[in-house]
Amino acid sequence: MYIDKFEDAINACRFCFMCRHLDPVGNVTFRESDIPRGRALIADRIRMDPANLKNRDFIDTFYRSALSGANRTHCVSHYDEIGITIAARRDIVEAGFAPQKVKSVADKLVCVSFSISGKGELLYLGKNPSLYPGCMTITGGDPGKALEVLGFFNESQKVLEQFKQKVAESGCKTLVVAEPSSYHFLKENLSEVKVVHCAEYLLEKSAGSAEQRKAFYMESDFLKNYCDSSEIASELLEKSGWNLLPFGTNTEESTAVGEGAVVFDELNPELCRKLCHHVVELAGNDTKTPFVTASLYVKQVFSKYEPKIKIMTIEDTLVYEG
Amino acid sequence: MHEMILSELTWAVGDDYVQNNDADSLGHSIDYYWVPECWHDRGGKPTPPDFIVHPSTSKQVAEVLKIANTHKIPVTPWGGGSGSQGGALPIYGGIILDMKRMNKVLSIDPVSMTVTVEVGINTQHLEWEVNKAGFSTMHFPASIACATLGGFIAHRGTGVLSTKYGKIEDMIMSLEVVTPTGEIIHTLPVPRHASGPSLTELYLGSEGTLGVVTRATMKIHMIPESRKFHAFLFKTMHEAMDAGSKIMTSRLQPCVVRLYDENETEKLVKRVLGIDKQGAYLVFGFDGPEKIVDLQLENACAICAKTATEDLGVEAGQSWWDNRYKFFYPPYMFHMPQAFGTLDTVATFSNIENVYWAMKKTVNENFPEATFIGHFSHWYDWGCMLYARFIIDEPPEDPTEAIALYNRIWDMTIRAAIKEGGVINEHHGVGLKLGRIMRDLYGPAFTVLESIKKTLDPNNIMNPGKMGFPGKGV
Ligand SMILES: Cc1cc2nc3c(=O)[nH]c(=O)nc-3n(C[C@H](O)[C@H](O)[C@H](O)COP(=O)(O)OP(=O)(O)OC[C@H]3O[C@@H](n4cnc5c(N)ncnc54)[C@H](O)[C@@H]3O)c2cc1C
Numbered sequence: 179m180y181i182d183k184f185e186d187a188i189n190a191c192r193f194c195f196m197c198r199h200l201d202p203v204g205n206v207t208f209r210e211s212d213i214p215r216g217r218a219l220i221a222d223r224i225r226m227d228p229a230n231l232k233n234r235d236f237i238d239t240f241y242r243s244a245l246s247g248a249n250r251t252h253c254v255s256h257y258d259e260i261g262i263t264i265a266a267r268r269d270i271v272e273a274g275f276a277p278q279k280v281k282s283v284a285d286k287l288v289c290v291s292f293s294i295s296g297k298g299e300l301l302y303l304g305k306n307p308s309l310y311p312g313c314m315t316i317t318g319g320d321p322g323k324a325l326e327v328l329g330f331f332n333e334s335q336k337v338l339e340q341f342k343q344k345v346a347e348s349g350c351k352t353l354v355v356a357e358p359s360s361y362h363f364l365k366e367n368l369s370e371v372k373v374v375h376c377a378e379y380l381l382e383k384s385a386g387s388a389e390q391r392k393a394f395y396m397e398s399d400f401l402k403n404y405c406d407s408s409e410i411a412s413e414l415l416e417k418s419g420w421n422l423l424p425f426g427t428n429t430e431e432s433t434a435v436g437e438g439a440v441v442f443d444e445l446n447p448e449l450c451r452k453l454c455h456h457v458v459e460l461a462g463n464d465t466k467t468p469f470v471t472a473s474l475y476v477k478q479v480f481s482k483y484e485p486k487i488k489i490m491t492i493e494d495t496l497v498y499e500g
Numbered sequence: 501m502h503e504m505i506l507s508e509l510t511w512a513v514g515d516d517y518v519q520n521n522d523a524d525s526l527g528h529s530i531d532y533y534w535v536p537e538c539w540h541d542r543g544g545k546p547t548p549p550d551f552i553v554h555p556s557t558s559k560q561v562a563e564v565l566k567i568a569n570t571h572k573i574p575v576t577p578w579g580g581g582s583g584s585q586g587g588a589l590p591i592y593g594g595i596i597l598d599m600k601r602m603n604k605v606l607s608i609d610p611v612s613m614t615v616t617v618e619v620g621i622n623t624q625h626l627e628w629e630v631n632k633a634g635f636s637t638m639h640f641p642a643s644i645a646c647a648t649l650g651g652f653i654a655h656r657g658t659g660v661l662s663t664k665y666g667k668i669e670d671m672i673m674s675l676e677v678v679t680p681t682g683e684i685i686h687t688l689p690v691p692r693h694a695s696g697p698s699l700t701e702l703y704l705g706s707e708g709t710l711g712v713v714t715r716a717t718m719k720i721h722m723i724p725e726s727r728k729f730h731a732f733l734f735k736t737m738h739e740a741m742d743a744g745s746k747i748m749t750s751r752l753q754p755c756v757v758r759l760y761d762e763n764e765t766e767k768l769v770k771r772v773l774g775i776d777k778q779g780a781y782l783v784f785g786f787d788g789p790e791k792i793v794d795l796q797l798e799n800a801c802a803i804c805a806k807t808a809t810e811d812l813g814v815e816a817g818q819s820w821w822d823n824r825y826k827f828f829y830p831p832y833m834f835h836m837p838q839a840f841g842t843l844d845t846v847a848t849f850s851n852i853e854n855v856y857w858a859m860k861k862t863v864n865e866n867f868p869e870a871t872f873i874g875h876f877s878h879w880y881d882w883g884c885m886l887y888a889r890f891i892i893d894e895p896p897e898d899p900t901e902a903i904a905l906y907n908r909i910w911d912m913t914i915r916a917a918i919k920e921g922g923v924i925n926e927h928h929g930v931g932l933k934l935g936r937i938m939r940d941l942y943g944p945a946f947t948v949l950e951s952i953k954k955t956l957d958p959n960n961i962m963n964p965g966k967m968g969f970p971g972k973g974v
């Protein structure tokens with residue numbers, strides 16, 4: 179089983195409580211199964227007796243995780259507790275026990291067809307090509323990250339291959355990526371081209387702005403806890419005149435409302451609503467100050483569950499006139 | 501019947517907040533007690549609860565206790581499950597009353613410097629909330645991120661700065677409690693009074709056996725201008741103890757003193773802090789206005805300089821503070837397959853070294869497979885706490901044998917400590933682990949506690965089988 183590769187993390191996390199305060203799901207469900215310890219105990223039971231892999235409660239727990247990197251970052255030894263969950267999901271999928279709703283999401287995600295438009299030296303993956311004059315744009319869907327975190331590893335690799343082919347056809351040597359989940363995934367999997375996050379690219383191009391505006395910045399889990407590069411987004415925002423207000427009570431907790439799980443809302447809409455609400459509470463129920471996020475996923479779910487609050491992506495802020 | 505009770509419970513707290521599934525039951529059948537961990541590790545299945553209930557108000561807690569009384573089913577409060585004594589384990593099944601949903605900060609009184617809070621709050625979250633208002637609880641246990649305030653109240657827990665700011669019982673002003681029969685009561689609003697015995701004290705340390713604590717008002721403090729540390733190395737633990745007790749009895753008011761015996765200095769201090777020295781490592785710290793801190797430090801250093809073999813300086817002291825929680829993270833903490841136990845004991849300065857030697861002798865002479873290490877962590881004007889540990893690297897593979905050996909070590913060492921004037925224990929509580937020792941510890945006085953339990957909890961629903969009280973059905 180794939181979880182066996184995470185024996186060290188399972189052994190460490192199964193009896194450890196030291197990061198329970200940071201699991202975003204645990205913090206709204208209050209369930210012992212929704213913290214790294216709970217998930218590691220389940221993985222351990224499965225490791226001891228693989229028949230447990232088909233236990234519905236165990237499966238649901240793994241698919242309820244927001245895969246936030248906050249716990250792993252905070253852990254002094256950085257045990258890969260996320261790795262346990264993704265490996266367990268892969269074991270579940272490959273044993274044929276994926277729940278129907280997971281399969282349905284995966285079925286949609288495999289139906290991609292990438293295409294390239296425009297002309298230029300750089301290739302852009304995102305929804306705002308107008309911000310990237312002189313770049314080509316690649317469209318067609320998620321390049322495989324969502325399938326990977328759902329446990330559909332082989333399918334994810336196939337999608338990635340298609341994506342790679344298109345990138346090769348473009349002849350570009352640099353790929354600018356907007357969505358942090360794709361950025362993380364492509365940075366790890368594309369060796370042929372240089373992968374940069376859109377904030378990095380835009381920061382270089384930005385002339386800055388003297389205008390002063392305030393916002394709450396919801397840190398991206400991928401940028402902060404997976405790629406260790408949270409400063410690129412905040413630097414761009416600050417240069418563009420955004421004064422990022424301190425938010426919540428601490429800087430350790432994830433406020434990325436399920437971004438780490440990429441399609442979290444499709445699997446757990448009620449939980450996603452709770453995560454969004456929790457973030458609004460952390461901001462003192464302030465409905466006037468806008469929120470900024472690096473992730474389109476975050477913007478979409480936040481707009482859905484907290485419609486009274488203005489939320490923008492980093493790219494949106496560059497054309498914002500409010 | 502199971503379905504009937506389930507309907508009653510979901511009616512009381514809402515559908516989303518009652519679980520009886522395998523995933524949550526597994527998490528709730530193991531706390532930080534070594535025995536269920538061992539049981540799980542060897543493929544066993546510790547007893548799960550029948551229902552896991554998450555109340556959000558004191559009224560809901562009262563409702564649940566009334567349901568439990570009607571059906572005479574056990575209720576075990578659960579905070580963070582980080583207790584090391586098995587106190588939160590549902591050993592007779594029944595209801596786990598998971599308190600984490602009761603996590604709101606209700607008010608901060610900056611004039612009296614108190615915070616009123618629902619006690620299911622995670623203590624790190626609480627600290628962050630009061631920090632935001634410019635204060636601190638000064639409650640910094642190693643499990644600050646693991647545990648709830650209710651758990652600390654139930655176990656009379658403590659944090660690293662206890663020497664100045666006190667244990668949880670010194671920090672609490674008053675409590676709201678739901679009694680076993682479902683009444684919501686409040687203790688008097690201040691901890692110093694002469695209006696009869698303190699009801700607050702009755703519930704501090706009651707481990708969920710006398711009711712459920714739902715709210716607390718707790719002291720908060722200004723964040724000090726300065727906090728400084730210093731460390732010394734002594735040839736032997738005895739000399740270091742002598743210096744530590746002099747710092748305390750000269751009333752210098754450190755916020756922390758910690759002394760590691762030679763074994764622990766060699767093993768843990770080296771591994772975690774990278775300080776590779778032979779001898780006993782003593783660290784202390786002071787906080788408050790900088791001028792006062794400097795003067796206190798100077799005096800404490802002068803005491804140590806008389807007998808220490810090496811002045812390790814400020815850096816070796818600060819490094820301890822910066823890494824104080826690291827000791828408790830894997831892989832620094834002891835872990836399976838090792839068997840290990842914290843023989844937490846408190847005694848006066850006159851007795852504490854005798855307690856240490858009696859425990860060490862008991863372990864060394866009777867259990868050659870075990871290592872004994874210790875440090876002294878919480879210091880008072882009159883004595884200190886011994887955080888002794890035994891560790892067996894290769895305990896028997898068979899869990900029944902391993903647990904029997906584990907219990908035997910506890911039985912012998914604890915009784916040896918009691919004989920020397922030690923009290924078991926200082927901040928971990930009794931739970932399931934030490935219930936059998938309560939009679940030895942208290943003597944005839946234990947009947948007073950038993951009578952209180954019988955009167956308050958006539959159906960014995962509250963955490964039966966813990967703290968030396970009868971199990972279910974007795
Ligand atoms: C890594 C680590 C380090 C630790 N370091 C420290 C330390 O520095 N200082 C310290 O004091 N302890 C420490 N502990 C032990 C533990 O954190 C404490 O005993 C803590 O008080 C337990 O709190 P909890 O919320 O986890 O309670 P639980 O373990 O869930 O429960 C403990 C007991 O309290 C009862 N209880 C819980 N909530 C309530 C309530 N609201 N009303 C009534 N009864 C209740 C339970 O029934 C049980 O009997 C440590 C533990 C770990 C895992």
Ligand code: SF4
Nearest residue numbers: 191194196197214253
């Ligand atoms: S990730 Fe680290 S801190 Fe969290 S449970 Fe695992 S070992 Fe403990």
